[in-house]
Amino acid sequence: xxxxxxxxxxxxxxxxxxxxxxxxxxxxxxxxxxxxxxxxxxxxxxxxxxxxxxxxxxxxxxxxxxxxxxxxxxxxxxxxxxxxxxxxxxxxxxxxxxxxxxxxxxxxxxxx
Amino acid sequence: xxxxxxxxxxxxxxxxxxxxxxxxxxxxxxxxxxxxxxxxxxxxxxxxxxxxxxxxxxxxxxxxxxxxxxxxxxxxxxxxxxxxxxxxxxxxxxxxxxxxxxxxxxxxxxxxxx
Numbered sequence: 224x225x226x227x228x229x230x231x232x233x234x235x236x237x238x239x240x241x242x243x244x245x246x247x248x249x250x251x252x253x254x255x256x257x258x259x260x261x262x263x264x265x266x267x268x269x270x271x272x273x274x275x276x277x278x279x280x281x282x283x284x285x286x287x288x289x290x291x292x293x294x295x296x297x298x299x300x301x302x303x304x305x306x307x308x309x310x311x312x313x314x315x316x317x318x319x320x321x322x323x324x325x326x327x328x329x330x331x332x333x334x335x
Numbered sequence: 336x337x338x339x340x341x342x343x344x345x346x347x348x349x350x351x352x353x354x355x356x357x358x359x360x361x362x363x364x365x366x367x368x369x370x371x372x373x374x375x376x377x378x379x380x381x382x383x384x385x386x387x388x389x390x391x392x393x394x395x396x397x398x399x400x401x402x403x404x405x406x407x408x409x410x411x412x413x414x415x416x417x418x419x420x421x422x423x424x425x426x427x428x429x430x431x432x433x434x435x436x437x438x439x440x441x442x443x444x445x446x447x448x449x
Contacts, residue, residue, distance in 0.1 A: 254434045263344070265425055265439030266379075273434050281436060313378060317434065322367060322386055324437055326379040 226250050227327035229314050235333045242301040244330050246314030248294075255297040256315040256324065257281075257289060259308075266313060272297055304334045337362040337428050341440035349448050350418055356411040356443045358426030368409040369427045369437065370400055379425065385409065386431075396420065421447045 226249030236242050258266040268281030270289040278289050288300045314327040342357040367386050371379040383394025390402040400411045423442045429435040
């Protein structure tokens, strides 16, 4: 398995509170991604990174921000969580040598 | 823009029967194609991928898929399923090259019955 961990694995929070999810990799891969998974929608890209301090928006970026200060960590922040952000969040990594994304175990976030 | 359609949201099948999970895509550029499997309460695991070359791709756990460019399809097949194949299966497409984002279909839940 690719060396990807996500923390926390489960979180319950209240509407309006800030939340930060962490993705950590030990593979030294250049590209990192954040997706959310919702029933019937598969996975949808939130933000991605193509290097340290280089990030860009995905399909569903509203309400989310990201940061990547070092190769191994990619943080996803919900500045003010809403109930519509209740979801399972997956981090993925890829490299030019594989052209394939490998996924972390996921974080289940519930916003009450 | 790319899109992926998985034509069946659920597929029930009896153990040891063959199964085909359908996937169609649309894209204005050449594509890479992937199938991922998600077991309950777990992350996504790569089942197989098509990047180039032979259109018939073999993956893990006895699964295979065929890339059909004229029909823009990448259907997943297994000749004989097991109870342990019960899971959700996702088809995904990306543009060629590293760093390209994946676009996923909505998923197909395969339910294998004894």
